[in-house]
Amino acid sequence: xKPVTLRQIAEILNISITTxxxxxxxxxxxxxxxxxxVKETAKTLNYKPNxxxxxxxxxxxxxIGLIIPEVVHHFFSxxxxxxxxxxEKNGYMVIILQSNESFELEKKQIDLLLRxxxxxxxxxxxxxxxxxxxxxEVLDQNKPIVMFDKIAKLxxxxxxxxxxxxxxxxxxxxxxxIGCKRIAHFRGPLLPQNSIDRFLGYKKALEDNNLIYDxxxxxxxNDMSFDEGKNFAKQLIEEHSNVDGLFINTDLVAVGAISEFxxxxxxxxxxxxxxxxxxxxxxxxxxxxLTTIDQPGYKMGKKAFKLLYKEIxxxxxxxxxxxxxxxxPVQLIKRESTAF
Amino acid sequence: xKPVTLRQIAEILNISITTxxxxxxxxxxxxxxxxxxVKETAKTLNYKPNxxxxxxxxxxxxxIGLIIPEVVHHFFSxxxxxxxxxxEKNGYMVIILQSNESFELEKKQIDLLLRxxxxxxxxxxxxxxxxxxxxxEVLDQNKPIVMFDKIAKLxxxxxxxxxxxxxxxxxxxxxxxIGCKRIAHFRGPLLPQNSIDRFLGYKKALEDNNLIYDxxxxxxxNDMSFDEGKNFAKQLIEEHSNVDGLFINTDLVAVGAISEFxxxxxxxxxxxxxxxxxxxxxxxxxxxxLTTIDQPGYKMGKKAFKLLYKEIxxxxxxxxxxxxxxxxPVQLIKRESTAF
DNA sequence: TTTTTTAACGAAAACGTTTTCGATTTAATC
DNA sequence: GATTAAATCGAAAACGTTTTCGTTAAAAAA
Numbered sequence: 001x002k003p004v005t006l007r008q009i010a011e012i013l014n015i016s017i018t019t020x021x022x023x024x025x026x027x028x029x030x031x032x033x034x035x036x037x038v039k040e041t042a043k044t045l046n047y048k049p050n051x052x053x054x055x056x057x058x059x060x061x062x063x064i065g066l067i068i069p070e071v072v073h074h075f076f077s078x079x080x081x082x083x084x085x086x087x088e089k090n091g092y093m094v095i096i097l098q099s100n101e102s103f104e105l106e107k108k109q110i111d112l113l114l115r116x117x118x119x120x121x122x123x124x125x126x127x128x129x130x131x132x133x134x135x136x137e138v139l140d141q142n143k144p145i146v147m148f149d150k151i152a153k154l155x156x157x158x159x160x161x162x163x164x165x166x167x168x169x170x171x172x173x174x175x176x177x178i179g180c181k182r183i184a185h186f187r188g189p190l191l192p193q194n195s196i197d198r199f200l201g202y203k204k205a206l207e208d209n210n211l212i213y214d215x216x217x218x219x220x221x222n223d224m225s226f227d228e229g230k231n232f233a234k235q236l237i238e239e240h241s242n243v244d245g246l247f248i249n250t251d252l253v254a255v256g257a258i259s260e261f262x263x264x265x266x267x268x269x270x271x272x273x274x275x276x277x278x279x280x281x282x283x284x285x286x287x288x289x290l291t292t293i294d295q296p297g298y299k300m301g302k303k304a305f306k307l308l309y310k311e312i313x314x315x316x317x318x319x320x321x322x323x324x325x326x327x328x329p330v331q332l333i334k335r336e337s338t339a340f
Numbered sequence: 341x342k343p344v345t346l347r348q349i350a351e352i353l354n355i356s357i358t359t360x361x362x363x364x365x366x367x368x369x370x371x372x373x374x375x376x377x378v379k380e381t382a383k384t385l386n387y388k389p390n391x392x393x394x395x396x397x398x399x400x401x402x403x404i405g406l407i408i409p410e411v412v413h414h415f416f417s418x419x420x421x422x423x424x425x426x427x428e429k430n431g432y433m434v435i436i437l438q439s440n441e442s443f444e445l446e447k448k449q450i451d452l453l454l455r456x457x458x459x460x461x462x463x464x465x466x467x468x469x470x471x472x473x474x475x476x477e478v479l480d481q482n483k484p485i486v487m488f489d490k491i492a493k494l495x496x497x498x499x500x501x502x503x504x505x506x507x508x509x510x511x512x513x514x515x516x517x518i519g520c521k522r523i524a525h526f527r528g529p530l531l532p533q534n535s536i537d538r539f540l541g542y543k544k545a546l547e548d549n550n551l552i553y554d555x556x557x558x559x560x561x562n563d564m565s566f567d568e569g570k571n572f573a574k575q576l577i578e579e580h581s582n583v584d585g586l587f588i589n590t591d592l593v594a595v596g597a598i599s600e601f602x603x604x605x606x607x608x609x610x611x612x613x614x615x616x617x618x619x620x621x622x623x624x625x626x627x628x629x630l631t632t633i634d635q636p637g638y639k640m641g642k643k644a645f646k647l648l649y650k651e652i653x654x655x656x657x658x659x660x661x662x663x664x665x666x667x668x669p670v671q672l673i674k675r676e677s678t679a680f
Numbered sequence: 681t682t683t684t685t686t687a688a689c690g691a692a693a694a695c696g697t698t699t700t701c702g703a704t705t706t707a708a709t710c
Numbered sequence: 711g712a713t714t715a716a717a718t719c720g721a722a723a724a725c726g727t728t729t730t731c732g733t734t735a736a737a738a739a740a
Contacts, residue, residue: 005696016720021698029718048455053696056392056725071424072417081411084438093435093456098424115388116433226625255625262627282622285566285595287602345726356690361728369688393726396695683740
């Protein structure tokens with residue numbers, strides 16, 4: 001009933017535990033014959049090494065922690081998938097925790113993971129995170145941490161991001177290219193760098209094209225929801241009937257806006273052209289389908305794990321680790337919401 | 341640099357490791373004074389118990405494994421969220437693995453989790469899973485396993501499901517109630533019980549309402565994709581122009597179908613009314629919005645964890661565990677695709 | 681004073697591995 | 711045959727905790 005141990009195999013074969021252990025790990029100082037014997041009995045007894053003991057001895061768990069703001073989210077789902085599949089290839093498992101966009105919760109989750117002694121941590125910060133002691137504590141404990149998408153510039157670690165500013169520029173430029181003259185922006189919350197950067201990209205594109213930047217055309221979303229998209233869309237057509245282009249921080253909000261425009265008889269893209277951000281799946285299936293920036297979640301997850309894995313390995317072998325900042329390319333997906 | 345241990349605290353205070361351990365765990369045979377002293381120094385040294393050692397000693401990891409067919413999926417995301425949040429409340433962490441709907445991979449993941457010595461396993465089976473040795477191995481090792489949504493009736497363990505047959509009946513009845521006379525069905529693959537049950541519910545509803553069941557109106561989806569929805573929609577109007585109702589196994593396919601109908605000028609719901617299944621978020625935002633069955637993923641995740649937790653606890657305390665089969669209620673969400 | 685009870689502490693074993701280093705045996709070399 | 715080299719094995723420590731059981735000292739009861 002109890003699980004098989006090295007000791008049992010040793011007793012059966014009348015050899016030492018040491019030799020059994022070595023045989024299973026193909027140490028050179030064990031004869032072929034004993035190796036064969038040991039492996040055979042291990043197999044028949046269905047021996048599985050006690051991972052708790054192995055962890056304790058080797059001081060590693062082959063497990064990493066992942067903290068994300070929200071699980072039910074197309075982009076983060078893709079990231080999770082990327083991380084899990086890459087981790088599996090390297091024999092790692094992933095523990096997922098949610099911060100729910102709360103700084104306090106994020107701190108707690110970090111602490112939990114440190115107690116759990118994961119080998120490393122991947123994190124995308126909560127919007128409300130403005131202090132970084134908890135992240136630095138991880139680094140103090142000499143544990144690798146890699147940040148992705150929502151990062152803290154001031155924390156000294158590897159990062160995987162997209163260039164939000166450039167992407168937003170691309171999006172806005174596209175609106176300008178198709179002839180929009182008065183372009184509004186539904187931006188994200190004031191805090192996270194991403195929405196700031198997207199806003200700056202939008203602004204820069206206007207300026208580079210000699211279009212006037214009008215701050216009253218910028219609406220600040222807080223919870224980035226479908227309903228917020230609807231509400232601001234309504235507000236926009238009431239306050240600025242002459243707007244002909246709209247760049248929105250996130251597809252979900254954009255879909256809300258489109259829905260509201262449809263309802264009110266505002267024709268997208270004829271009356272107002274729209275570009276979203278992230279390329280959620282639904283953006284391709286709504287009507288009109290939404291032009292957007294493809295944010296490569298799956299790739300980002302893969303890359304983030306790869307960086308973390310390398311850091312874990314290097315630390316183990318006492319090789320100096322160099323922090324990298326990887327910028328993944330984005331792509332403009334043109335669809336009906338900007339097609340004439 | 342090295343993490344603080346009980347030994348260090350003991351040496352500082354000139355007491356034994358035993359007493360330190362006991363003090364931290366509030367054993368009654370430690371004086372208030374020593375307790376205070378120990379806790380203070382533990383705090384100032386930022387002591388964190390070595391979880392590897394604790395695991396080895398207590399033979400539990402406070403970690404469970406979760407195997408799902410696909411991470412990037414609205415329903416499963418919700419389940420994940422439900423599981424994680426409930427697990428957190430009880431001090432558990434969740435390792436997530438993907439089976440990618442592959443039986444072989446599922447077997448491998450189970451083995452990985454057993455080696456990892458998780459305290460229990462939650463699983464939603466892959467479509468291709470038809471043999472259950474791997475699941476029984478878990479039970480043989482006396483480890484709790486709880487299945488949800490895609491279950492195996494023949495495996496003796498707790499389960500959390502919805503009544504797919506009843507739900508499908510509900511959906512079909514709704515189509516009949518609004519006046520549909522000739523109702524088609526895009527069903528799921530032949531294997532998993534869910535799609536069989538949904539098909540049976542559809543059929544039963546027809547029979548109970550004296551409508552003829554016509555097998556040529558049933559189309560079998562294999563990969564349950566958006567494109568499959570489009571393709572079968574096209575095929576349907578070519579082969580059966582007189583169909584006025586359509587019940588589809590999954591929202592994603594339904595959205596594909598709607599998209600195709602829209603493109604071809606088939607008016608939903610006037611020409612053909614549609615009911616989907618699962619209530620993916622996008623179903624509420626497409627046009628026309630999709631009537632569907634709400635599948636309570638979040639609740640299902642919570643419930644599944646609760647059952648698993650109880651089994652873990654009971655096993656530890658040698659209380660006999662009774663396997664439960666919990667059936668969560670579903671709800672018909674009426675939207676435009678069936679509204680006249 | 682002696683005995684019993686209670687409070688407070690600690691020694692030691694155990695959990696199952698990994699790995700160092702020394703011991704033994706056998707084969708190779710002189 | 712003596713010496714060295716190579717091959718094979720095992721003893722033992724270590725990882726850091728938990729828990730049983732015994733010990734000591736102080737307080738209470740006799």
